[in-house]
Amino acid sequence: MKCCICPRECGADRSSEAGVCGAGEKIKIARAAPHYWEEPCLSGENGSGTVFFSGCNLGCVFCQNYEVSHRAYGMEVSEPHLMRVFDALIEKGVHNLNLVTPTHYVPMLARVLKEYNSPVPVVYNSSGYEKAETLKTLEGLVDIYLPDIKYFDSAPALKYSGAADYFEFASSAVLEMHRQVGTVELDENGIARCGLIIRHMVLPGNISQAVKVFGWVRENLPVETHISVMRQYTPFGKAKEMPPVNRRLSSKEYSIVKEKILAMGFENCYFQSGESAKESFIPDFDLEGVDL
Ligand code: SF4
Known part of the structure; x- marks a missing residue:
């Protein structure tokens, strides 16, 4: 088919x-x-149970997981095998199952999640380049949606991700995600049980995208919507030869974005420190936890 x-x-x-x-x-x-x-409400003390899916339907030039996303490095697993991978993570005490870049496997994941009935929240962690009609098949199976909204304008979306229609799809996808899970609810330890968290990684030389993206969020979703404004951008791959994204974000750029977003009145914002580009952990992709 x-x-x-x-x-x-x-x-x-x-x-x-x-x-x-x-x-x-x-x-x-x-x-x-x-x-x-x-984000702290996902990682808590025991960590978020990330499962990195191979391949990607967006393919950004600056992707930090190039081998996995662009070259689809990984191991094919059956649906029962994936459930054993989930079991092994849960045995380690993780706060949730965090499905990273799962968009292109939604039909298979819907089958797995229906049967698996996870004891911890299921997080759908995606680029935002989704069809709302595909997401509808996950209703009741995903507890936390963690999408990016990467761009507002077509020009950068085309330049960096080859997807001029990115915002058209990401905006309706995010509205569908919110319809399904609403805003974030935390447990007594501050760990997310359910809800929507919207991420945007601020790109150097493109801070207007951050302001436009969160301006749209403020107009279209409740003021208590959780947002995560990321400053950890580091040039990888082809981006190293593509000004202005061939450098890190400056402190001044991030401060401007932060000030404008705070002025919008959001009640739940995550901001990152200046050390986050160094701190943010880019894992080795060596089939850890896969080859059981
Ligand atoms: S998910 Fe399907 S439509 Fe999208 S790129 Fe992959 S094969 Fe093509």
């Missing part, structure tokens, strides 16, 4: 070929391990 589950609508017959996202018929994953550098 020809695949049209994401906005690329590349029409690949995934039983015999990989799509533009690099994914075939089976789920492929590259790492499953506790991760301590997500």
Whole structure:
């Protein structure tokens, strides 16, 4: 059957070929391990149980997980095998199952999650380049949506991700996510039980995107919506030769963005410190937690 589950609508017959996202018929994953550098309500003390899915339907030039996203490095696993991977993470005490870049596997994941019935919240951690109609098939199966909204304008979306229609899809996807899970609810320890958290990584030379993205969020979602304004951008891959994204974000750029966002009146904002580009942990993709 020809695949049209994401906005690329590349029409690949995934039983015999990989799509533009690099994914075939089976789920492929590259790492499953506790991760301590997500937002505090996800990482807590025990970590967020990240499962990195191979391939990506967006393919940004600056991706820090290039081998996994662009080259689809990983190991194919059956659906029962994926459930064993989830079990192993839960045994480690993680606060949630954090599905990283899962968009191109939604039909398989919907089957797995229906059967698995996770004892901890399921986090859907994506680039935001989604079809709302595909997300509808996850209703009741995902507890926490953690999408990026990477761009507001078509020009940077085309330049850095080859997706001029990015915001059109990401904005309706985020509204669908909010319809399903609402705003964040925390437990007595400050760990998220459910809800929507919107991320945006501020890109050097592109701070107007951050201001426009959060301006849209403020107009279209409740004031208590959790937002995460990331400053950890580090040039990787082709981005090293593409000014202005061939450098780190300056402190001045981040301060301007922070001031403008605070002025919008959001009640729940995560900001990052100046050390976050160094601190943020980029894991090794060596099949840890996968090859059980
Ligand atoms: S999920 Fe992959 S195969 Fe399916 S339409 Fe998108 S890019 Fe193509």
